Each structure stands twice: as structure tokens, then as C-alpha cells.
Amino acid sequence: MAMDKIEINEALLIRASLKKKEDFCGFLEHFSSTLPTYAPGYWNIVEPINRTWDVDEILEKMPVSESSILWKRKSKPRGWGRVARQLTKANSETRHAYHALFVDVNSDQHAHELIEYAKQVARTYGVVYAFIDSPSDGYREAARRNKLAPFYRDMYVRTEGLNVCLYDILWGQIFGPEYVRLFGLEKLLAAPAYKVELVAEDSVYLQLTESLFDVHNDYRRVDKVRWQVKEHLDDNIFFDRYLPIGHDYRKPVFEFTE
Known part of the structure; x- marks a missing residue:
């Protein structure tokens, strides 16, 4: 049976560091x-997310030591998410700034708005990598079978994972400059997907099928296109369950801004 409402996961790893509170709050205003359609109604540092959304208040009350905030939207279409600054951890590994969104979508128009948001972030702040997808039953089963741990339940990507390999081709994604160099621009633009386009001077958007609802309503077709794209692009870049743990995949050398 065709679905008329689905849960969407969208994640954007952002090139800008957002370390300064003014830059961080500027990003929130941009969001x-x-x-x-998904403008937040509430925010907080931790659960419960119960402070009325006010970027000026966030600028004033967010502690300098905090690296992220949570946001929530209770009115329809509902959603929540996290926005985080670039962070260097105790082991000296650096994690990109990111925005993760978990929202309800009940039309292709809503999905289109989420895609356009990712493109605007790519043009305004730059993205290393971004994706939009929906954790369908078919994909969850495939993720378990293929040992794609980050996608068993909720899809997510962090810098730490991308430092190992690129996990998969999802329904929609933006490859930033490091990935464009890794794959090659001409090869990316020639990928056999429904849509492949240059969204910024050095970033490419790739979408598998026409509708995001396809991942629930016609999963086999989406997966067929996924594998066609991976076969076209892969040069020891995507995770392969048959390779040994610790296998050395090709991956970008990430650049970090201050």
C-alpha cells in the first residue's frame, strides 16, 4: 500500500566551522x-526541548562550552534535530559542524523543500557531504544484511565514519569538494541516476529516483538504481561487507576551517 506520510532523515556536514556564537546563530536564522515549513518552535541544550525558539536568546544563553543545540517542531509537519559546531575532541580528531534533521513528510513538495534547503546550505556555508533519505523497512533489512551499522535504525553520518569509508549511496546526497575530487567531476555527473546536477562550483547533488516516497512504495526499483550508481562510481570508496575489518578504503583528506 502506498504511503502518504514518511519519516525523513537529513544530515549535513558543514564546511563552515560555526565556532563563533554569532556564526552559529546566523546559521540558525538561515535554517x-x-x-x-519546518521552522522550529522550541530549543534546548538537552532534553526536554521546551524553550521557545528565539535565536537572540540562544545567542545570549548558550554556554560557550556547548557545541550543539536541539530543536523541535510540535506543529505539523513535526520534526526535531540537532545543530552542532565544528568540534575537536580529546583525541585530537575533528568533527565537522553538522545539522541533523528528523522530520515528517507528507508530500513530494515537502521533500523538495528539504532538498532545496540542503542545496542552499551548500551554496551559503559549503557542505562536505549531505544526504536525505527515509529509513524504509527494505533498507533497514538490507543494512542489517550488509552490516551497515549506522543505518540499522536511524540513518546518520559523522566525520568519524567518513574517515573510514563512504557507507552507501542514499536516495539523495550532496558530494562536497573533497568527494568531487575523489570521484572526479565528470564521472559523478555521468552517474546513471534520476538527477545529477552541479549545485555549487564544487558540489554535486545526486538523486536516485523521482520521488522520495519511492523508498517505501517501490524499494526494489530504488535499490536497483543504487547499485547501478555504485557500480559506476566505486573505486574502493564504498563500504563492502566482504572486505576484512580494517581494510584501507579510498577516502578524502578533509579540510577544516576555523
Whole structure:
């Protein structure tokens, strides 16, 4: 049976560091104005997410030591997410700034707005990598079978994972400059997907099928295109369950801004 509402996961690893509180809050303003359909109603540092959304208040009350905030939207379409600054951890590994969104979508128009939001972030702040997808039953089963741990339940990507390999081709994604160099621009633009386009001077958007609802309503077709794209692109870049633990995949050398 065709679904008329689905849960969407969207994640953006951002090139800008957002370390300064003013830059961080500028990004929050950009989020709520660029994606008004999912504009937050509440925020907090931790659960419960119960402070009324006010970017000026966030600028004033967010502790300098905090690296992220949570946001929530209770009115329809509902959603929540996390926005984080670039962070260097105790082991000296650096994690990109990111925005993770978990939202309800009940139309292709809503999905289109989420795609356009990712493209606008790529043009305004730059993205290392971004994706939009929905954790369908078919994909969860395949993720378990293929040992794709980050996608068993909720899809997510962090810098630590990308430092090992690129996990998979998802329904929609933006490859930033490091990945464009890794794959090659001409090869990316020639991928056998529904849509492949240059969204910024050095970033490419790739979408598997016409509708995001396809991942639930016609999963086999989406997966067929996924594997066609991976076969076209892969040069020891994507995770392979048959390779030994510790296998050395090709991966970008990430650049970090201050």
C-alpha cells in the first residue's frame, strides 16, 4: 500500500566551522528562514526541548562550552534535530559542524523543500557531504544484511565514519569538494541516476529516483538504481561487507576551517 506520510532523515556536514556564537546563530536564522515549513518552535541544550525558539536568546544563553543545540517542531509537519559546531575532541580528531534533521513528510513538495534547503546550505556555508533519505523497512533489512551499522535504525553520518569509508549511496546526497575530487567531476555527473546536477562550483547533488516516497512504495526499483550508481562510481570508496575489518578504503583528506 502506498504511503502518504514518511519519516525523513537529513544530515549535513558543514564546511563552515560555526565556532563563533554569532556564526552559529546566523546559521540558525538561515535554517528557519530558508526552510519555513519546518521552522522550529522550541530549543534546548538537552532534553526536554521546551524553550521557545528565539535565536537572540540562544545567542545570549548558550554556554560557550556547548557545541550543539536541539530543536523541535510540535506543529505539523513535526520534526526535531540537532545543530552542532565544528568540534575537536580529546583525541585530537575533528568533527565537522553538522545539522541533523528528523522530520515528517507528507508530500513530494515537502521533500523538495528539504532538498532545496540542503542545496542552499551548500551554496551559503559549503557542505562536505549531505544526504536525505527515509529509513524504509527494505533498507533497514538490507543494512542489517550488509552490516551497515549506522543505518540499522536511524540513518546518520559523522566525520568519524567518513574517515573510514563512504557507507552507501542514499536516495539523495550532496558530494562536497573533497568527494568531487575523489570521484572526479565528470564521472559523478555521468552517474546513471534520476538527477545529477552541479549545485555549487564544487558540489554535486545526486538523486536516485523521482520521488522520495519511492523508498517505501517501490524499494526494489530504488535499490536497483543504487547499485547501478555504485557500480559506476566505486573505486574502493564504498563500504563492502566482504572486505576484512580494517581494510584501507579510498577516502578524502578533509579540510577544516576555523
